[in-house]
Amino acid sequence: MQDVKVTIIDREGVDHVLDAPTDMSMNIMELCKAYELPVLGECGGMAMCATCQCYLESETELPEQSDDELDMLDQAFHVEDNSRLGCQIQITDEIDGIVLRLAPE
Numbered sequence: 049m050q051d052v053k054v055t056i057i058d059r060e061g062v063d064h065v066l067d068a069p070t071d072m073s074m075n076i077m078e079l080c081k082a083y084e085l086p087v088l089g090e091c092g093g094m095a096m097c098a099t100c101q102c103y104l105e106s107e108t109e110l111p112e113q114s115d116d117e118l119d120m121l122d123q124a125f126h127v128e129d130n131s132r133l134g135c136q137i138q139i140t141d142e143i144d145g146i147v148l149r150l151a152p153e
Contacts, residue, residue: 052144056085057105059150068139076102076134076148087150093135098124099153100134106147110137126151 051067054076058064068079077100080087088099095116101124104110110132113121117136121127131151137143 050141052139052141052146054079054139054143055106055145055147056080056083056102057147057149058085059152070139070141072139074139076100076137076139078135079139080134080150085150086153087134089135091135095120095133095136098133101126101131101151102134102148103128103151104130104132104146105149106145108143108146110143 050070052070054066054068056064056066064085066079066083075093077087077089077093081089090099091097098120114136117133120133121131
């Protein structure tokens with residue numbers, strides 16, 4: 049088992065450096081909920097609600113956004129060029145060191 053480091057900046061600007069397991073098929077939304085950060089994830093990770101929207105603050109390369117993610121972001125509030133849905137970012141070795149900022153509610 050190997051963990052990667054994920055930094056989540058909460059809505060008050062506080063950095064949370066989290067250990068994220070790569071062997072549990074988790075995503076960023078689930079990680080935030082596990083650490084009791086204020087992420088709702090109302091749709092359970094189906095890219096249908098945008099309550100896990102975050103902003104990519106690091107130069108981490110992520111997979112291309114799916115049509116479902118892009119469609120949801122088209123309907124969401126506070127969308128920026130670096131917006132992603134946390135539920136669509138899988139925890140893998142490739143995201144070690146990623147920095148994400150939670151979008152406003």
